[in-house]
Amino acid sequence: MASLSDIAQDLGISVSLVSKVLNDNLGTTRASTKTAHAIRKRAMELGYRKNRSAVALKSGRQNVLGVFVHRQGLPGSGLNEHLMEGIAFEAMKFHQSISLTFFEAASEFRSSCEHVHRGTMDGLIVGGVRHTELEKDLLRLNAEGLKVVTILNDELHPLLPNVKVDQGEVARMATHHLIERGCRRIAQIGGEGPRLDGYKAALREAGLPTDEALVCPCNEDDFVFEVGVRGAEYLLAGDAGSCLLAGRFDGVVAQSDQQAVGALNTFLRAGLRVPDDVRLIGIDNSAYCEFSMISLSSISQEFQQRGRLAVRMLMDAVAGKQVRSVTVKPVLHVRQSSK
Amino acid sequence: MASLSDIAQDLGISVSLVSKVLNDNLGTTRASTKTAHAIRKRAMELGYRKNRSAVALKSGRQNVLGVFVHRQGLPGSGLNEHLMEGIAFEAMKFHQSISLTFFEAASEFRSSCEHVHRGTMDGLIVGGVRHTELEKDLLRLNAEGLKVVTILNDELHPLLPNVKVDQGEVARMATHHLIERGCRRIAQIGGEGPRLDGYKAALREAGLPTDEALVCPCNEDDFVFEVGVRGAEYLLAGDAGSCLLAGRFDGVVAQSDQQAVGALNTFLRAGLRVPDDVRLIGIDNSAYCEFSMISLSSISQEFQQRGRLAVRMLMDAVAGKQVRSVTVKPVLHVRQSSK
DNA sequence: ATGAAAGCGCTAACAA
DNA sequence: TTGTTAGCGCTTTCAT
Secondary structure (H helix, E strand, C coil), X not given: CCCHHHHHHHHCCCHXXXXXXXXXXXXXXXXXXXXXXXXHHHHHHHCXXXXXXXXXXXXXXXXXXXXXXXXXXXXXXXXXXXXXXXXXXXXXXCCCEEEEEEECCHHHHHHHHCCCCCCCCCEEEXXXXXXXXCHHHHHHHHHCCCEEEEEXXXXXXXXXXXXXXXXXXXXXXXXXXXXXXXXXXXXXXXXXXXXXXXXXHHHHHCCCCCCHHHEECCCCCCCCHHHHHHHHHHHHHXXXXXXXXXXXXXEEECCCHHHHHHHHHHHHHCCCCCCCCCEEEEECCCHHHHCCCCCCEEEECCHHHHHHHHHHHHHHHHCCCCCCCEECCCEEECCHHHC | CCCHHHHHHHHCCCHHHHHHHHCCCCCCCCCCHHHHHHHHHHHHHHCCCCCHHHHHHHHXXXXXXXXXXXXXXCCCCCHHHHHHHHHHHHHHHCCCEEEEEEECXXXXXHHXXXXXXXCCXXXXXXXXXXXXXXXXXXXXXXXXXXXXXXXXCCCCECCECEEECCHHHHHHHHHHHHHHCCCCCEEEECCCHHHHHHHHHHXXXXXXCCCHHHEECCCCCCCCHHXXXXXXXXXXXXXXXXXXXXXXXXXXXXXXXXXXXXXXXHHHHCCCCCCCCCEEEEECCCHHHHCCCCCCEEEECCHHHHHHHHHHHHHHHHCXXXXXXXXXXXXXXXXXXXX
């Protein structure tokens, strides 16, 4: 590993001059073209590369971004993969490396936080769909001078800038799409809170009534396959065993692609035709939307984009700029199930 | 950020003593219990944390692992996710952060390599199913003193230790499982090379004949859904339009879960029953094995485990130890499709 | 049992 | 146009 002083010695000049030239950082003054040229040439020959820990030590920064990813309860959805890609891509641009931790339980998160401090990293990105009670720990870290940006459904606290996708908008968009495709009696599986509101808002905007019987009761707030199966079974049972339900419901909005596939499989087994009898849409735009018996329409939550934004925001914050939460628009992906 | 000298000043002692005590690194001598205690107490109070770039600068190491991940042509399989989890988990244990880059084309890999050197990272892990012509670049980096460990199907070069899963064994295991389940005429979709050999080996071991007509011709060496669809169509067509093919083939080994799901959907549409008429198995143990109409048996390539091993091997290599390639056993996961 | 000093590689204020 | 110097925070050898 060649260092600045190697170059300086070889050329019989001072280290600082070499540094200035190689950094294009001469201030008001200039270096002679000849010297500059010689320096660059020698640097090239020696394969000189900056030592990043020396730079870090000098600048008081670490050039490391902490990344805490809540291992989302949706294996195979590719959400984390997209998130990581976005973060990695943008971090690379800023020459930041990543200290990556996956966590599941809040306790895991807690203990991971122990290793987080300004001597280790400059900032922290916390991602995942669910936000639990991370707020206190993050505020503490923030108070200690560590910049924090979250990628969650909702901002945790005004001091913790967040990259959000509005969940009401996600559900509204999904429901609106089915309405546009001609559905008039749209059921909803497993939603609550903003998602439920968004669903109702879309119906209202279209002048359609809300039928509470079409909102599948759901005590688990989980996004898994089985919830979709049970939701579909509930809808089918509602028609007292008859398998052809046109008229009773003609569209289903699920809360995840897993749920949607669960419902899809159940409908198909029961002899319903998708999209002819029922149109279906999921949420997340998972890779397996392409692999179901009928390919699945979905709404993407733009995790790659959000990862990239979060890094940029964090870099701004580290640079001392004021950073504010942003909202990213979800995107509709139409496939067979709602054609 | 409290530093060693803060502690030293507060206690009116020298920095070096503080360093020694906090590192449990006193050599042959000892520090008075009282002083040691005071140091630890003050460190605690001040929330002292080591500055990692100072340590890195001093030690000549970066404590950064480069991770290059070949964005595998299998979105949704979760392979990269598992790989990253394994790597992240183990890197954390060794207090290493990660410089993460995803690449697709060899040219992307090339240009990423430009940023790779000893002033940036101590070692490099290259992961992905496919190994292209990365060898030359990696050997160059290795020659420059950067340790490299790969996570590929096969070692690239004796100087580049690899964490392998034997592809012949993967196919053999899949085929063997179907034989054990009672299949006698097992087709193979899309395989070649070691995978094809493994398939044949399993048949041979069981004393079953190889029927070339059951090896679906496949000009794309790709693992995608459509290849599975076409493979299944080929098998169905072979029976001149009849849909009940018991006797013609009773098992199918695919080269990926995507392929397997493509074949599954095609069989189901054609009226075949799975697993009654045909038993099916995929490879990768993707998350969506659980979400197909009939849940899919599969063979996992243990990417999490391999990621962890790779980090350990790399740390050994960085520490100057001799490191050799290892082989990890694939694991069978039985679900409905082969019950 | 404790401390002084040197130095890792780099940058930047200041001097010449 | 170029150089000197100090110092970022830490470890480690060699004193005391």
